[in-house]
Amino acid sequence: MTRIEIRFHGRGGQGAVTAAESLGEAAILEGKYALAFPEYGAERRGAPVLAFTRIDDRPIYEREPILEPDVVVVLDPSLPPQIYLKGLKKTGLLVVNTKRSPDRVAEHLQSSGLESPRCIASVDATEIAVKHIGAPIVNTAMLAALIKASRVVSLDTVKKVIYDRFSARPHIAEANMKVMDEAYERTEVVCL
């Protein structure tokens, strides 16, 4: 692997920043270099949120925001695709939280006059999160979906990182383990 750049799109409260940081942390724990950072601002619940993870085998000097990501992860299906697809490489991967299958996502994008990327992964993260956590906090489900589609880090490492984050509240940690297992299982990936 050389460099992989991932952009997370969500809304305040869904955990996009935590997702980006946890992914970065997992990469670091696996011996890689990573930068994980939010689009810095005065965070507020419900507002669109951007977060970035840049992973490499070598130290990273580029601290600029990611304009042309390899991967886009969309935590909130209500975000407009015109925004989250911006700059996504044609050879890239789109990971969406949706009830639609990847094929339907591609059709939907094409019907909106948008070019779909080479690979699309989808999972109904909201349903899974509500089932296990009792709230639509979809970040951990989306991390599992991302890993199934890209294998940028191992699922076990991310699970460790997430468990550690919530270790003070073990029932939440455990619930997230179930979320990640189920999301990983149910994620569908289609590449053109």
Added chain:
Amino acid sequence: MSLTLEKKEEKKEGLKQVIGRRIAATGNYAAALAVRDADIDVAAIYPITPQVQIAEKIAEFVADGELDAEVIHVEGEHSALSAVVAAAATGARAFTATSSQGLEYMHEILYIASSLRQPVVMALATRALSAPINIWNDYADAFGMRETGWIMLFSENVQEVYDNLVQAFRIAEHPDVLLPVVVTLDGYILSHTVEPLEPLGREEVLSFAPKRPRGYRPVLDPDYPITVGTLGTPHWYYEAKYQQVVALRESKRVIEEAGREFGKKYGREYGLIEKYMMDDAELAFVSLGATASLVKAAVDRLRKEGVKAGMIKIRVLRPFPADEIAEALENVEAWATLNRAISYGAAIEEPLFTEIAAALAVRGIVKPMASFVHGMGGRDIFVREIVEMYKKLDEIRRSGRRVKRTYFWGVKGHDPEEDQAM
């Protein structure tokens, strides 16, 4: 409860085997860890964005029993630094952290800390100054601090935040120095970015920066009373100031020694400056903080194009490494600065440039040069923009023309070249 703890421990052990001591941390977390490992005695921090997590984490370490320190709750930054200076005057290892307006609010005490020669250590999450109010990064606050007599270390990444703070305690408390040290971390760009970090742990930090025995420097002690904060009449005030001049000059040697030994022990050597691809460089940029990372990335791109680009990172802004920079720039064909700070109304409005130009001029080194400001108030600087700046410098070198004004890069509706013609 015990079950949870056991589980956590197990997991930590498992992790250790895989990754050794490498963890992932933000700049703020790294700062708090360094301070914990340095076993400070007193912290007084008034929280301000983007430094808040430093205060939070230190309070957490104390609450969890990981750090035996007095956390003083203060009503503002003026009091925070006052409390820390007073704590240091009793012999305590004392720490504070701030940012932007908070630094301005403690400005009066900045001078008092250095002129009372109290070895306090501060972390500064650099941030723009109001108005308009802005919570994002630039170096306006840090550059406003240059005249206050502090030693100033800039950090390029999260690891350097930790390493600089560890070295800061050793430098500040060194018997030949006794000066306060500030360590910067770019607001958000370092304070809130998760990066790899190899913390040294308390045992190592206390072996590198040991707490000195009480009595090695004058402190407030009932058994040996001294007066601190006396009146300095015109007869003797000037001499006290000159002592500060000499102390800062001499601190250079101590800073260098600390950086060298740090390298020997932990494999990461630190100097007053860092040279990147400078051996055969024709075009050099000088920058500092996390901005230096971006310049390195630009150098990498230019080298791929065959351009002999290099860069110099200033790690120590005070005392200014004039000799080292002059030596590093002696053989380049043209040089420029890139900074996130403005010196309003100055001869050259980019403040790093005036210092370097002066350092070179008194050594008789004159060559094509320019200065660039960008990234004010958190405006993103993209690597491609720095590549363009290098190309501008190349054009200046080829034409041999004199650039009399700072290039304010990226201002909407502003043409920096037109500005030169004015």
Added chain:
Amino acid sequence: MSLKDEGFKRYLGKKYPETWRDMPIAAIVPWPGNTAEVKTHAWRTIRPVINQDKCIRCRLCWTFCPDGAILEVDEEYKTSSGRVFKVSYKVDYDHCKGCGICAAECPVNAIEMVPEER
């Protein structure tokens, strides 16, 4: 280790420095009580002179002096009317600034302010 013991002495310089090198670090004063050595008498244009014969040893001048420049000394004094006092009041002319408060407060006008001539 106490401050009395060790290495900090290098920071103390000389009590009466001649150059910047001799000056105590940070302009500290490591000699407690040294204010007594600062002579402030040169400010004085009129000096208090106590008439020991008139003085009733009420101590008011000693109480009111803002500079602590009235000294109570163990010196027996016998007045012209035969009264014996165990103490006397004297002026510390090294530190008296000549403000005249003692003379103003004296209930028996035993203190006279006399112009200085130097």
